[in-house]
Amino acid sequence: MPSCLFSPPMLRFAQALDTQLRAAMERAFPEAAAEAIAAGRPLDPQLAQASKPEFGDFQANGALALAKPLQQSPRQIAAALLAELEADVAFGALCLPPQIAGPGFLNLTLRPEVLAAELRRRLTDPRLGVPLASESGAGSAVAPVIVDFSSPNIAKEMHVGHLRSTIIGDSLARVLEFRGHPVLRLNHVGDWGTQFGMLITHLKQVAPEALTRADAVDLGDLVAFYRQAKQRFDEDEAFQATSREEVVKLQSGDSVSRRAWQLLCDQSRREFEQIYGRLDIRLSERGESFYNPYLEAVVADLEAADLLVVDAGAKCVFLEGMQGKDGNPLPLIVQKSDGGFNYATTDLAAIRYRFAAPPAGDGARWVIYVTDAGQANHFAGVFQVARRAGWIPEGARLEHVPFGLVQGDDGKKLKTRSGDTVRLKDLLDEAVERCEADLRRRLVEEERQEDDDFVQQVATTVGLAAVKYADLSTNRITNYQFSFDRMLALQGNTAPYLLYAVVRIAGIARKGGDLGDGAATSAEPQAVFPDLLLFSEPQEWALVRELLKLDTVIAEVEQELLPNRLCSYLFELSQVFNRFYDQVPVLKAEPAARASRLALCRLTADTLKLGLGLLGIATLERM
RNA sequence: GGGCAUGUAGCUCAGUUGGAUAGAGCGUCAGAUUCCGGUUCUGAAAGUCGGGGGUUCGAGUCCCUCCAUGCUCGCCA
Structure with a gap:
């Protein structure tokens, strides 16, 4: 090492x-x-x-x-x-x-003077001491890093299962971008395959208008049609046969099928975009269909590399070091006995394309898959075949970033009371609603007057922050128990606690503390803060030391791809700050101490805002 | 049956190349407050790190084994 x-x-x-x-x-x-x-x-x-x-x-x-x-x-x-x-x-x-x-x-x-000087330097550094990847000498920063995350399925609604992938993937992408990597955020949506055959076949029979007119049905209807289609597919052999023919038509570019498919995708896309908009997530959609033209080349490549074996009519690659149920070697099937391709083929085509040099591919040097841990075997197999086929350049990184299940209070996979999967939209709505109710109750208790815009703004920010933070703050590999009560709590390792620390600092600025942060009345930090910062109290030194850890923590998150490390740090920083705030006066301090303490407040706020920003969480001035 | 992961305080979870007396939050109990927003702060009780064996100067961390739980294992994604 x-x-x-x-x-x-x-x-x-x-x-x-x-x-x-x-x-x-x-x-x-x-x-x-x-x-x-x-x-x-x-x-x-x-x-x-x-x-x-x-x-x-x-x-x-x-x-x-x-x-x-x-x-x-x-x-x-x-x-x-x-x-x-x-x-x-x-x-x-x-x-x-x-x-x-x-x-x-x-x-x-x-030495204290060394710490104080470093802290002073960071006050004028927009990157807060975090170097760019190119500055820390870690290889070329020009080749893109691909983060593959979210990946919902067309004609299905997003649910909690997509939540983790979306939030973790976004956060990792933000950290990598901040470090100066060119990042390609790819949404590998499930827009191809057998399910479209059955859905289109079913719609042709029961709701043909859905296939020719945009907005004829909404996503909720589509989901229902999808369920019906699935049921027919499982029960009716004739329907199965028609569906398979439909898939072939679609994949070979039949114009009617193609148009129907396009409409279905557009319909779903509008729904996804609403969620991404709420969560402030940017993603480039590049679904499974994108790789359709490359599937045959994948099989040909594997054939040329002498890796293909025909077994029971299917073309497969037998995996090294992996066994199936009966102790037989485990195959990765790349072409089914009926000649069709499956998801392994698509994933192989994706890897091949992503590492291939432009213009035939993305030219990536690092590809990250953020999917649930249940797919670990699948990716291990796909990665192995990709390596053996020679598609991974020397020194490139290819990794699966797995995460555990979201569980309910009962320790089982999260479900609604009626036993259905929880729709992501409903979950976000409930978080915001609970926040609003809580805020209104507090406003009454504290006899505060705020308008509806303020309430909406705060409830939305805090509610979404709470959901994201709860997800990101546990080690992603373990399952975690979803609980509105815990994530919305105002104390403990929660988003509201962190946001409140930022609010306290904003309060100091409102009460006359010049934080040198670009407000109309303040000059540049150089002028506002003295060159020599003076600290005397242990609470001040504790805060100084905590603030200076940021660069190390970011490096760790990038290396391990574990956002919870950043969460722990921000929580500890908030705790250290609250201790300082509670025990050391800022505004009422002697002028010399006051300036240095304001500098601590300024850097604390900047660090919290930056860190929360890397988690995809917005901050507030008041709450 | 094979593979992978998980098992740490009553509950939810951290624990960074193996390092000093295993940490936090919630909950419980006991305190603080003329003060920049108490959504705060101080303190206490609470642990056989699933069991057993091994390697090491030193193990929650590495190895073996057993137990429990979850996921997964050829033509769905």
């Missing part, structure tokens, strides 16, 4: 310290260091974020691992390292004298 992957706070300092520690180790133990380098495993100081605040900012654990090979006690080794570090002028400029603690940990604390 390269050393740039560790994740203590403040990447820049961490990298400097890591270098200094390595040099110190080489000076302290030249023979062991030389041997280690010769063996291809240079001595590692094991620099990490301090596990507790009282241990400082960083800790180096390397001494413990060296005890055995060096035949010395860990504390002795730590002492030798410490002596070398104290002779290093650059280290002394960065850190206070290190402490040896416990069995042999070396605790490092950054």
